[in-house]
Amino acid sequence: SSELTQDPAVSVALGQTVRITCQGDSLRSYYASWYQQKPGQAPVLVIYGKNNRPSGIPDRFSGSSSGNTASLTITGAQAEDEADYYCNSRDSSGNHLGVFGGGTKLTVL
Amino acid sequence: QVQLQESGPGLVKPSQTLSLTCTVSGGSISSGSYYWSWIRQPAGKGLEWIGRIYTSGSTNYNPSLKSRVTISVDTSKNQFSLKLSSVTAADTAVYYCARGSIVGATSWFDPWGQGTLVTVSS
Numbered sequence: 001s002s003e004l005t006q007d008p009a010v011s012v013a014l015g016q017t018v019r020i021t022c023q024g025d026s027l028r029s030y031y032a033s034w035y036q037q038k039p040g041q042a043p044v045l046v047i048y049g050k051n052n053r054p055s056g057i058p059d060r061f062s063g064s065s066s067g068n069t070a071s072l073t074i075t076g077a078q079a080e081d082e083a084d085y086y087c088n089s090r091d092s093s094g095n096h097l098g099v100f101g102g103g104t105k106l107t108v109l
Numbered sequence: 110q111v112q113l114q115e116s117g118p119g120l121v122k123p124s125q126t127l128s129l130t131c132t133v134s135g136g137s138i139s140s141g142s143y144y145w146s147w148i149r150q151p152a153g154k155g156l157e158w159i160g161r162i163y164t165s166g167s168t169n170y171n172p173s174l175k176s177r178v179t180i181s182v183d184t185s186k187n188q189f190s191l192k193l194s195s196v197t198a199a200d201t202a203v204y205y206c207a208r209g210s211i212v213g214a215t216s217w218f219d220p221w222g223q224g225t226l227v228t229v230s231s
Contacts, residue, residue, distance in 0.1 A: 029214065030214045030215075030216070031214050031215045031216075033215075033216065033217035033218065035156075035218070042205055042221040042222065042223050042224050043156065043205070043218075043221055044221070045217055045218060045219040045220075048215060048216075048217035048219075049212070049215035049217070050215070052215075054219060086155065086156050088156075088158075088216075088217070088218065089216070090216060097158070097169055097170075097171065097172070098146065098148075098158035098161065098171075098209075098216075099158060100148075100155060100156040100157065100158060101155070102155045103155040103156070
């Protein structure tokens with residue numbers, strides 16, 4: 001079982017704002033990173049740290065964190081944002097091992 | 110721009126050892142404070158972190174796979190490798206290699222290889 005919990009599926013109307021969440025005890029100590037994965041493709045980093053976007057990621061993607069919950073927000077969702085989204089952080093054991101959330105399937109209506 | 114590419118057999122028999130190599134291009138595997146990871150994804154399922162290695166040779170593994178996993182690095186070839194022993198059908202997955210970074214409380218994987226499908230079947 002994953003130490004990071006995500007909702008399996010979320011939907012958003014085109015152009016609206018959606019928040020995808022990730023919960024876990026380790027998020028009280030560590031930031032999450034977020035990955036977008038489209039069918040048949042490798043995951044792509046979209047957010048890391050407090051709220052950092054790699055080069056080439058649109059500024060409609062943003063991240064935040066509070067307590068044991070990290071959030072990925074897409075402001076003005078586009079059709080091309082339909083994908084699976086995974087959060088990642090370190091485990092809560094203190095051994096700095098990697099752990100992924102189960103993933104959230106985002107549907108843009 | 111650093112790129113990663115996985116290579117290895119696409120079919121492995123049950124009980125045998127899965128062996129994959131990740132070749133790093135566009136930069137030295139030894140430069141910077143990075144680590145190098147393997148991550149897998151069974152069809153239709155989520156991502157699973159397998160383990161990582163620093164170029165010093167220090168490794169960390171997923172506890173659920175630790176008894177079967179070995180990750181090694183060959184800096185002269187700019188490669189790192191994965192060996193997973195005693196495989197079963199449950200090990201059938203797309204295997205990704207990725208570069209990892211840690212800065213304080215922040216960690217992330219970027220870039221990723223394109224992934225390679227490994228099927229365990231007789």
